[in-house]
Amino acid sequence: xxxxxxxxxxxxxxxxxxxxxxxxxxxxxxxxxxxxxxxxxxxxxxxxxxxxxxxxxxxxxxxxxxxxxxxxxxxxxxxxxxxxxxxxxxxxxxxxxxxxxxxxxx
Amino acid sequence: xxxxxxxxxxxxxxxxxxxxxxxxxxxxxxxxxxxxxxxxxxxxxxxxxxxxxxxxxxxxxxxxxxxxxxxxxxxxxxxxxxxxxxxxxxxxxxxxxxxxxxxxxxxxxxxxxxxxxxxxxxxxxxxxxxxxxxxxxxxxxxxxxxxxxxxxxxxxxxxxxxxxxx
Amino acid sequence: xxxxxxxxxxxxxxxxxxxxxxxxxxxxxxxxxxxxxxxxxxxxxxxxxxxxxxxxxxxxxxxxxxxxxxxxxxxxxxxxxxxxxxxxxxxxxxxxxxxxxxxxxxxxxxxxxxxxxxxxxxxxxxxxxxxxxxxxxxxxxxxxxxxxxxxxxxxxxxxxxxxxxxxxxxxxxxxxxxxxxxxxxxxxxxxxxxxxxxxxxxxxxxxxxxxxxxxxxxxxxxxxxxxxxxxxxxxxxxxxxxxxxxxxxxxxxxxxxxxxxxxxxxxxxxxxxxxxxxxxxxxxxxxxxxxxxxxxxxxxxxxxxxxxxxxxxxxxxxxxxxxxxxxxxxxxxxxxxxxxxxxxxxxxxxxxxxxxxxxxxxxxxxxxxxxxxxxxxxxxxxxxxxxxxxxxxxxxxxxxxxxxxxxxxxxxxxxxxxxxxxxxxxxxxxxxxxxxxxxxxxxxxxxxxxxxxxxxxxxxxxxxxxxxxxxxxxxxxxxxxxxxxxxxxxxxxxxxxxxxxxxxxxxxxxxxxxxxxxxxxxxxxxxxxxxxxxxxxxxxxxxxxxxxxxxxxxxxxxxxxxxxxxxxxxxxxxxxxxxxxxxxxxxxxxxxxxxxxxxxxxxxxxxxxxxxxxxxxx
Numbered sequence: 001x002x003x004x005x006x007x008x009x010x011x012x013x014x015x016x017x018x019x020x021x022x023x024x025x026x027x028x029x030x031x032x033x034x035x036x037x038x039x040x041x042x043x044x045x046x047x048x049x050x051x052x053x054x055x056x057x058x059x060x061x062x063x064x065x066x067x068x069x070x071x072x073x074x075x076x077x078x079x080x081x082x083x084x085x086x087x088x089x090x091x092x093x094x095x096x097x098x099x100x101x102x103x104x105x106x
Numbered sequence: 107x108x109x110x111x112x113x114x115x116x117x118x119x120x121x122x123x124x125x126x127x128x129x130x131x132x133x134x135x136x137x138x139x140x141x142x143x144x145x146x147x148x149x150x151x152x153x154x155x156x157x158x159x160x161x162x163x164x165x166x167x168x169x170x171x172x173x174x175x176x177x178x179x180x181x182x183x184x185x186x187x188x189x190x191x192x193x194x195x196x197x198x199x200x201x202x203x204x205x206x207x208x209x210x211x212x213x214x215x216x217x218x219x220x221x222x223x224x225x226x227x228x229x230x231x232x233x234x235x236x237x238x239x240x241x242x243x244x245x246x247x248x249x250x251x252x253x254x255x256x257x258x259x260x261x262x263x264x265x266x267x268x269x270x271x272x
Numbered sequence: 273x274x275x276x277x278x279x280x281x282x283x284x285x286x287x288x289x290x291x292x293x294x295x296x297x298x299x300x301x302x303x304x305x306x307x308x309x310x311x312x313x314x315x316x317x318x319x320x321x322x323x324x325x326x327x328x329x330x331x332x333x334x335x336x337x338x339x340x341x342x343x344x345x346x347x348x349x350x351x352x353x354x355x356x357x358x359x360x361x362x363x364x365x366x367x368x369x370x371x372x373x374x375x376x377x378x379x380x381x382x383x384x385x386x387x388x389x390x391x392x393x394x395x396x397x398x399x400x401x402x403x404x405x406x407x408x409x410x411x412x413x414x415x416x417x418x419x420x421x422x423x424x425x426x427x428x429x430x431x432x433x434x435x436x437x438x439x440x441x442x443x444x445x446x447x448x449x450x451x452x453x454x455x456x457x458x459x460x461x462x463x464x465x466x467x468x469x470x471x472x473x474x475x476x477x478x479x480x481x482x483x484x485x486x487x488x489x490x491x492x493x494x495x496x497x498x499x500x501x502x503x504x505x506x507x508x509x510x511x512x513x514x515x516x517x518x519x520x521x522x523x524x525x526x527x528x529x530x531x532x533x534x535x536x537x538x539x540x541x542x543x544x545x546x547x548x549x550x551x552x553x554x555x556x557x558x559x560x561x562x563x564x565x566x567x568x569x570x571x572x573x574x575x576x577x578x579x580x581x582x583x584x585x586x587x588x589x590x591x592x593x594x595x596x597x598x599x600x601x602x603x604x605x606x607x608x609x610x611x612x613x614x615x616x617x618x619x620x621x622x623x624x625x626x627x628x629x630x631x632x633x634x635x636x637x638x639x640x641x642x643x644x645x646x647x648x649x650x651x652x653x654x655x656x657x658x659x660x661x662x663x664x665x666x667x668x669x670x671x672x673x674x675x676x677x678x679x680x681x682x683x684x685x686x687x688x689x690x691x692x693x694x695x696x697x698x699x700x701x702x703x704x705x706x707x708x709x710x711x712x713x714x715x716x717x718x719x720x721x722x723x724x725x726x727x728x729x730x731x732x733x734x735x736x737x738x739x740x741x742x743x744x745x746x747x748x749x750x751x752x753x754x755x756x757x758x759x760x761x762x763x764x765x766x767x768x769x770x771x772x773x774x775x776x777x778x779x780x781x782x783x784x785x786x787x788x789x790x791x792x793x794x795x796x797x798x799x800x801x802x803x804x805x806x807x808x809x810x811x812x813x814x815x816x817x818x819x820x821x822x823x824x825x826x827x828x829x830x831x832x833x834x835x836x837x838x839x840x841x842x843x844x845x846x847x848x849x850x851x852x853x854x855x856x857x858x859x860x861x862x863x864x865x866x867x868x869x870x871x872x873x874x875x876x877x878x879x880x881x882x883x884x885x886x887x888x889x890x
Contacts, residue, residue, distance in 0.1 A: 001108065001109065001223040001224060002108060002109055002112045002152075002223070002224065003220060003221050003222060003223055003224075004219070004220040004221070004222060005214050005217060005220035005221060006112070007149075007153070008214055008217075008220060009210065009211075009214055010116045010119070010120070010149075012206070012207070012210040012214070013120055013207070013210075014119065014120060014123055014146075015206070016203050016206045016207050016210070017120065017123045017124055017126075017127060017203075018123065018127075019202070019203060019206065019872075019876060020127055020199055020200070020202075020203040021126060021127035022869070022872050023195075023198070023199030023202065023203070023869055023872055023873055023876065024127065024195075024196065024199045024200075024869075025127065026186065027132055027183065027186060028868075029132055029174065029177065029178055029181075029183065030126070030127075030132055030135050031868070031869075032174075033126055033135060033136065033139050033174060034126065034127060036139070036166070036170065037123050037126065037139070037142070040143065040146055040162075040166070043146075043158075043162075044146060044149060044150075047150055047153050047155045047158055048153060050153075050155070051153040051154060051155065051224065052222065052224060054225055054227075058225070058226070058227055059227070059236065060154070060155075060227065062236055062237055062240040063240070065155055065157070065158050065237055065240075066237065066240050066241055066244075066245050068155075068158050069157075069158065069161065069237070069241065070248065070252060072158075072161055072162065072165050072166065073165075073252050073255075073256070074252070074255065075166075075170070076165055076166075076169060076170055077255060077256055077259035078259075079170050079173060079174070080173065080259055080260075080263050081259050081262050081263055081266070083173060083174070083177045084262070084263045084266040084267050085266060086177070087177065087180070087181070087266075087267065088266055088267070090181050098867060098868045098869060195869065195873075198873050199869075199873065202873060202876040202877060202880065205876075205880045206876070206879075206880065209880060209883050209884065209887075209888065212888055213883070213887055213888065
């Protein structure tokens with residue numbers, strides 16, 4: 001039987017992997033994907049909490065799952081918009097390497 | 107048995123997520139992410155969150171990742187060439203990540219309510235109905251707002267993609 | 273309203289009336305002032321005959337301390353009161369003529385009235401606080417009056433110099449008062465006197481040390497006010513003021529206030545013999561130096577100013593012998609020979625004849641059209657007989673011509689007081705010789721012989737309003753030595769005990785006559801000074817010395833201030849703050865890494881920190 005802590009541990013590790021990806025990759029698209037990983041990690045921990053917090057009737061606390069629903073929706077919208085921005089950026093700068101986008105330096 | 111399943115699906119999820127980070131070819135990264143999401147959906151199902159699991163596969167793996175792949179191919183991004191490592195940045199990233207993991211371990215070791223095992227559910231299978239009930243009664247307003255948000259983002263995408271008119 | 277308060281406040285009211293009302297009319301102001309001083313004179317005469325008693329008005333209370341306007345009346349107070357008002361009245365009347373053509377008569381008489389108020393306050397005071405307040409007021413009046421012709425730079429500078437040197441002395445005075453207050457818990461003279469008697473037994477050495485310090489500090493006030501060495505240089509410069517001012521303030525009353533104060537608190541000296549020694553030495557040095565300088569001065573007023581310095585030195589010297597001899601501590605009304613009484617006696621006779629000499633010189637200056645150089649006078653005996661005669665009487669009193677003049681008795685008592693210490697007595701005796709010498713020089717050159725300039729040719733006798741005060745003062749110069757007159761003032765001039773019988777009077781008279789003789793011999797009929805001693809003519813170079821010291825001190829302070837300003841304020845605070853801000857700014861600018869991942873990195877750091885502080889280290 002799996003305990004809550006293990007689900008949380010897995011969720012945390014997933015988040016860490018995603019964050020490492022954000023810090024270490026140079027391609028803006030891949031960075032964006034790693035952001036999605038982080039969001040998913042959060043979703044996992046929310047669902048885990050929702051399942052382990054049973055009310056007296058033995059029904060899970062669905063607030064967590066509703067929240068996950070919203071997160072997924074918003075994430076989808078965000079991906080659409082983000083990619084549109086990246087496309088526009090690509091048209092302007094002709095590069096997807098994040099290191100080349102440093103006009104705000106200092 | 108359940109524990110074995112948990113380990114397998116966790117391993118799939120984490121392993122392919124690591125592959126996203128490590129791979130130089132963006133297409134490979136995107137496809138690994140798809141597999142990782144499938145693993146995550148499996149974990150959702152193990153948590154009796156069937157609705158969320160399906161949504162995860164449909165929306166995330168189906169729509170979002172496809173969009174990513176479209177964009178990658180649109181912009182014709184090649185595999186990254188090997189560049190010399192900026193040791194400072196690399197070290198910093200690894201350090202922050204390890205810091206996270208260490209903190210995670212510490213917090214979880216002190217989190218005693220988390221040691222509880224799953225207790226059996228009273229209503230197997232009626233997950234969608236209950237979630238829907240919750241959504242449309244208590245979170246009705248939020249649902250409408252989300253609708254508007256989607257509309258706005260659609261409009262935004264159209265605007266952003268316009269070519270400058272001459 | 274007790275009589276002393278009338279004497280105290282009437283001149284103040286007169287000064288206020290002049291200030292607020294009659295500024296524009298000089299004549300009216302003069303009349304107001306003269307009127308007030310005549311009324312106070314009448315009151316003072318009444319006081320001489322027994323009227324007036326001690327009184328006290330509480331002025332202010334601070335915690336446990338009350339400051340009063342308190343009045344203490346003893347024989348010295350009565351006699352000093354008479355001197356102040358009498359000479360004050362004569363000076364006022366003299367000034368009516370002397371300052372007749374002056375533009376700022378109202379200001380002059382207002383200043384005179386203010387001075388009368390302040391001096392009266394000093395005379396009547398029964399506690400240190402009141403005395404100090406009026407002490408300062410007298411300094412202010414002196415400043416106003418010396419600088420009466422302020423358009424002249426020398427007069428304005430002299431007024432400033434007088435005030436500043438007084439202030440230096442007053443600083444010491446204040447410290448002395450505070451030490452005494454700390455020792456006895458009170459500021460009034462009688463309380464301090466009693467307090468010291470009680471405390472004499474307990475912890476003698478610590479008390480004695482502090483007491484000596486306190487006495488010396490209080491003496492500083494007298495050094496400043498009575499122009500003793502080393503703060504003596506202001507008095508000759510103060511001659512820039514009008515001559516009646518010199519007569520009143522710088523001969524008879526204000527400078528005597530220092531001696532008066534010492535006499536009043538002479539009970540301190542019984543417990544502080546070291547301080548008394550210092551006092552006597554300073555008095556002796558002043559007397560000798562001043563007499564030496566006077567022998568080479570050419571301005572009639574400067575000669576008289578140095579003469580005043582010298583005689584003040586005598587008085588201070590005498591005070592320094594309090595508690596030395598075998599005479600026990602007695603109250604102020606006794607006739608047992610208390611050196612303080614000798615000093616006071618000399619003060620009181622000196623007031624009369626010095627005022628006479630100054631007013632006489634004023635008459636001469638007036639007659640010779642404001643000529644002050646004695647080598648441009650001469651032959652005045654024929655043209656101004658009354659002035660010459662009164663001046664001669666004054667000179668005789670100053671020299672101490674035996675038995676006729678009051679000066680003889682008072683100088684004699686001072687010399688008797690100093691007899692116990694030969695190293696003070698001998699210089700004092702030499703000063704007698706020098707005094708006779710320079711006064712003879714003055715008299716011979718200015719009054720005898722032929723007229724040496726046109727101004728002297730055309731001199732004529734002054735009007736009665738000016739020579740009447742001279743005559744009155746001459747009478748007093750003689751009469752003050754008489755027994756019954758001096759008894760009125762509290763002591764018997766013919767029965768002051770002398771050690772060694774007539775030795776001292778004889779010695780003093782010999783020195784005096786020798787001085788007169790030699791003076792006559794050298795200066796009879798001369799057209800210019802045959803003796804020329806630059807050191808003495810330059811007043812021993814004290815002014816230059818002080819100016820040099822002040823300049824060195826000022827330069828050092830300025831240098832330090834400049835360094836502080838440049839390094840500390842400019843460099844450290846102003847520019848330093850600017851540099852710190854700029855530095856911090858450029859440091860923080862590095863945080864704007866400009867690339868996405870840098871920001872993400874910082875973000876991650878922040879999250880780690882928050883998790884640590886909120887969750888792990890709760």
